[in-house]
Amino acid sequence: MSQTKPRIYVWSVVAACLVIQALxxxxxxxxxxxxxxxxxHMFAGYMMWKTGDFGLNPEHPPLVKxxxxxxxxxxDLRIPPLQGREFKQEAYLDGxxxxxxxxxxxxxxxxxxxxxxxxxxxxxxxxxxxAAREWFGAGAGLVALVLVAFDPNILAHSALVTTDVGVxxxxxxxxxxxxxxxxxxxxxxxxxxxxxxxxxxxxxxxGILLAPMLILLAGWxxxxxxxxxxxxxxxxxxxxxxxxxxVSVAVLWVFYGFRYSARPAPxxxxxxxxxxxxxxxxxxxxxxRGVTRVHLLPESYLMGLVDVERMAEFYPTYIFGKVYAHxxxxxxxxxILIKTTLGMLALVALALLAALSGKLRHGRELAYIFIPWLTxxxxxxxxxxxxGARHILPLYGFAAIFAGGGVVALSSSSRRWAWIxxxxxxxxxxxxxxxxxxxxxxxxxxxxxxxxVHNLLSDANVDWAQQLLQVKLWRERHPQGECWFxxxxxxxxxxxxxxxxxxxxxxxxxxxxxxxxxxxxEIHGAVLISAGDLSGCEWPSALLNPYRExxxxxxxxxxxxxxxxxxxxxxxxxxxxxxxxxxATELLSQxxxxxxxxxxxxxxxxxxxxxxxxSALGNSLSALGQKEEARTAWSTAIVRAHALEPDAQKxxxxxxxxxxxxxxx
Numbered sequence: 074m075s076q077t078k079p080r081i082y083v084w085s086v087v088a089a090c091l092v093i094q095a096l097x098x099x100x101x102x103x104x105x106x107x108x109x110x111x112x113x114h115m116f117a118g119y120m121m122w123k124t125g126d127f128g129l130n131p132e133h134p135p136l137v138k139x140x141x142x143x144x145x146x147x148x149d150l151r152i153p154p155l156q157g158r159e160f161k162q163e164a165y166l167d168g169x170x171x172x173x174x175x176x177x178x179x180x181x182x183x184x185x186x187x188x189x190x191x192x193x194x195x196x197x198x199x200x201x202x203x204a205a206r207e208w209f210g211a212g213a214g215l216v217a218l219v220l221v222a223f224d225p226n227i228l229a230h231s232a233l234v235t236t237d238v239g240v241x242x243x244x245x246x247x248x249x250x251x252x253x254x255x256x257x258x259x260x261x262x263x264x265x266x267x268x269x270x271x272x273x274x275x276x277x278x279x280g281i282l283l284a285p286m287l288i289l290l291a292g293w294x295x296x297x298x299x300x301x302x303x304x305x306x307x308x309x310x311x312x313x314x315x316x317x318x319x320v321s322v323a324v325l326w327v328f329y330g331f332r333y334s335a336r337p338a339p340x341x342x343x344x345x346x347x348x349x350x351x352x353x354x355x356x357x358x359x360x361x362r363g364v365t366r367v368h369l370l371p372e373s374y375l376m377g378l379v380d381v382e383r384m385a386e387f388y389p390t391y392i393f394g395k396v397y398a399h400x401x402x403x404x405x406x407x408x409i410l411i412k413t414t415l416g417m418l419a420l421v422a423l424a425l426l427a428a429l430s431g432k433l434r435h436g437r438e439l440a441y442i443f444i445p446w447l448t449x450x451x452x453x454x455x456x457x458x459x460x461g462a463r464h465i466l467p468l469y470g471f472a473a474i475f476a477g478g479g480v481v482a483l484s485s486s487s488r489r490w491a492w493i494x495x496x497x498x499x500x501x502x503x504x505x506x507x508x509x510x511x512x513x514x515x516x517x518x519x520x521x522x523x524x525x526v527h528n529l530l531s532d533a534n535v536d537w538a539q540q541l542l543q544v545k546l547w548r549e550r551h552p553q554g555e556c557w558f559x560x561x562x563x564x565x566x567x568x569x570x571x572x573x574x575x576x577x578x579x580x581x582x583x584x585x586x587x588x589x590x591x592x593x594x595e596i597h598g599a600v601l602i603s604a605g606d607l608s609g610c611e612w613p614s615a616l617l618n619p620y621r622e623x624x625x626x627x628x629x630x631x632x633x634x635x636x637x638x639x640x641x642x643x644x645x646x647x648x649x650x651x652x653x654x655x656x657a658t659e660l661l662s663q664x665x666x667x668x669x670x671x672x673x674x675x676x677x678x679x680x681x682x683x684x685x686x687x688s689a690l691g692n693s694l695s696a697l698g699q700k701e702e703a704r705t706a707w708s709t710a711i712v713r714a715h716a717l718e719p720d721a722q723k724x725x726x727x728x729x730x731x732x733x734x735x736x737x738x
Contacts, residue, residue: 083211087202087218091195094222098194098231101510102187106180106541106571107172109533109562111234115186116168118142118234119150128335128342129164131376132384133236135328136275137193141186141234148182150175159343160376162586165565178545178571187232190239194231197242198222201470204249208438209478217477219498220420224469225505225515226412226462230533236277237463243273244445244467247283248290252441254313255294267317271324278377282452286445287314293440326371335373346376353382381458387724390459391531391610398613398720400457405450405465411520411529412462413469416501418517420494421472424479433482439475446471460610461533513537514634523634531610536603536635538562541571543633544601548573555598559620559648561605564588575601579619579652581611584685587659591672594649594679600639607637614721617685619647650680654689666696677706684713684725691732700736707733 117130118138122145127135153170155163176182201221206214221227230237247269254262270287273280291310298306335342342349346365350358361379364370390397392404410418427433446468453465480498484491508515508523514535516526526535538561548556558575560568564586568575576590578600583589602620605611609618628637653676660669670693676686691706707729714725 079211083215086215087199090218090222091198094198094228094231095191095195097228097509098191099188101228101512102191102232103184104510104542105539107183107562107566108233108235108537108539109565111183112168112172112566113164114138114168114234114236115141115183116171117164119145119171120152122146123152125330125332125337126335126340127329127332127371127373128160128340128376129167131160131335131342131373132380133277133377134275134280134325134374136272137190137234137236137239139328140193140239141190144185144189145182148175150182155340157343163343166586169565169567169570173567173570178542180542183234186234190234191232193239193242194227197227197238197245197470200242200246200249201473204245204252205474205477207253208435208441208474209433209481212484213474213477213481215477216480216494216498217473220417220473220476220501221470223502223505224417224473225414225508225512226466227469228505229512229515230463230466235463237466240273240277240279241467241470243269243276243280244283244449245470247273248286248441248445251287251290251317252437255290256437258309258313263313263316264320266313267320268324270317270321271327274321274325275328278374278381281378282449284318286448287317289444289448290441293437293444297437322370325374329371329373333368333372335371335376342372342376346372346379349376349379349383353379357382385456385458387613388458388460389611389613391608392459392529394528394608396609396612396615396618398718398724400459402454404459405453408462408465408530408534409468411516411526412534413517414501414504415517415519416497416499416504417472417476419497420476420480420501423483423490423494423497424475427479427482432486433478435478438478442471442475446475461530461537463533511633511635513539524631527604527608527634531605531608536561536605538566538603538605540603540633540636541566541568541573544568544636545571545573547630547632547638548575551599555596557592557596557598557600559600559602559606561603578602578648579655580606584651584655584658587655589652589655591656592645592649592652594646595642595644597642598640600643601632602637602639604635604637613724614717616717617721619645619651646679647683650676650683650686652676653679654683654686657689657693661692661696666693669693670697681709682713682716684710684717687713688725688729691729695732695736704733704736707736 113130119142120126120129121135121139122142151174153167155167198218198221202214202218205217227238250266250269254266270283273283291314295303295306295310350361361375365375388400390400390404392407424433428439449467450465458464480494484494504517511523514523514526516522516529520529556575557578558568559578559580563577563580564583576592577588578592579589602623607620607623609615609621612618615621623639626639629640630638632638653672657669657673657676673690673693677690680686687706687710691703691710694703694706711726711729714722714729
């Protein structure tokens with residue numbers, strides 16, 4: 074057989090896998106409503122193109138947002154007036170209103186933006202194939218491609234307007250291009266490695282982890298040569314790494330239009346970068362201030378780096394049915410065991426066996442898999458931001474390549490191994506397709522599958538607020554009676570836009586953005602609670618979750634494994650109290666303290682043990698100058714806060730104790 078025919082066969086399989094992958098993620102996102110962060114990203118990207126404003130979503134660099142909104146450049150869209158709010162509020166709420174005005178529930182524009190981002194997922198699959206083929210052969214490339222094209226975690230995020238698939242692509246591409254430079258040094262290959270590294274930096278702030286990865290890989294390359302050649306290799310890799318830094322930073326500046334200021338004049342960041350730096354440690358603050366003084370990096374990019382550190386400090390963690398105030402080092406290893414197919418886990422284990430037994434001998438290639446893989450996992454474990462498998466998505470491409478190499482090595486040694494590996498590949502594909510199209514809620518069969526994942530994990534592991542289109546269909550089938558909806562992304566995303574007219578129950582997010590209804594302590598009809606709110610994953614303590622009593626009830630229906638429906642009569646004093654406490658806070662922000670005090674008293678009466686209600690009562694009394702009564706309410710709130718877990722107490726005690734101290738001065 075000629076060499077041309079095998080090549081045609083291989084590329085035909087590649088093309089077929091890419092088409093199947095694209096059809097899958099296109100169908101998935103066509104039936105999904107906006108996920109938690111997408112309107113934020115979309116609006117920020119559109120404003121970057123139209124006004125050069127990089128300050129609306131500095132949490133993430135521009136690349137994915139610009140790619141997503143490129144199809145909208147010829148659209149004449151209405152832009153809601155900016156209101157000078159804190160940057161997160163501004164981007165979330167303006168993004169919500171922008172899409173509501175221009176797209177509504179039809180999601181025509183949303184679908185176009187998602188398909189644009191889906192190109193990154195296809196590119197990831199191509200890079201996985203190319204790297205695996207070059208490292209372990211064409212057979213390994215095809216195996217790795219199949220594993221990626223049918224991976225439920227990658228498929229869940231492939232066409233969402235977020236950064237996770239993009240950063241997975243460019244991490245792998247950056248390591249792969251550096252490998253190609255190391256294998257055959259040349260200026261062109263070095264420049265390509267620098268450009269790809271720049272694309273990585275422009276995609277997500279975690280891209281800075283490429284630096285230790287490349288340093289360790291360069292160290293491995295230097296250690297691999299003879300002693301007499303090490304000094305030459307040291308100089309060569311020092312120059313190469315410096316060149317990659319220069320080129321990558323230049324590429325990063327391109328995406329910010331070579332402008333330091335995050336926002337066009339006269340707009341400024343709110344809070345300013347200097348003000349935001351007050352919330353991080355002295356070492357990190359000193360580094361950022363030094364970089365700021367010389368304008369080494371764009372202001373928006375620096376703001377995002379600071380935001381990453383600040384957010385990691387307070388993100389709660391939900392795992393195995395328990396809420397923790399902070400991250401746990403073992404969270405991501407457990408997520409890998411739960412969210413990865415059993416077929417994939419077995420294939421990686423067999424590849425490890427092949428490597429340890431000497432059947433998989435590619436030392437350099439294994440270094441380029443394990444060094445980045447372990448570096449990323451270790452940092453993720455230490456970072457403390459435990460909110461979903463999407464944060465370790467870059468690991469899956471490397472794992473697929475390693476598994477592909479193991480399959481080829483074992484299969485070439487024994488026909489029995491070939492059959493075993495084939496069965497495991499098929500098991501991987503079947504396990505993924507079994508949850509189609511609800512890939513977000515995937516869990517493997519050893520952990521009870523998607524039906525049980527909400528008892529184990531939360532957030533983007535199961536419910537990233539993507540079910541509104543399906544909730545709308547459910548409501549059309551059940552139009553009678555009242556409905557009450559605790560929705561994970563409300564008010565960042567408004568169910569009313571999708572035609573879901575239920576009473577809005579209070580959540581963590583309605584506490585800082587408003588939007589909850591003041592609900593009675595007894596409600597009747599259908600209560601819909603999304604998995605994120607049922608688990609209480611955003612609260613620092615399970616005791617603060619007003620819906621924990623529903624955890625012991627069997628839902629009447631479940632929508633897409635992520636929205637739980639309960640029908641009947643329910644007593645919900647904690648939710649009723651929370652809704653009033655949040656309403657009191659809204660009224661205080663509107664300088665209406667008399668009205669705030671009325672609802673704050675109701676909140677404290679409905680749930681006297683609520684630290685949030687007692688705090689709101691103290692704030693309302695203080696605003697009216699009733700210092701002694703405010704002192705009593707705050708003192709009660711402090712007592713209630715001490716009843717929480719020690720880590721959760723930190724979310725309340727410093728502020729409450731500060732208020733008491735101030736009122737006593």
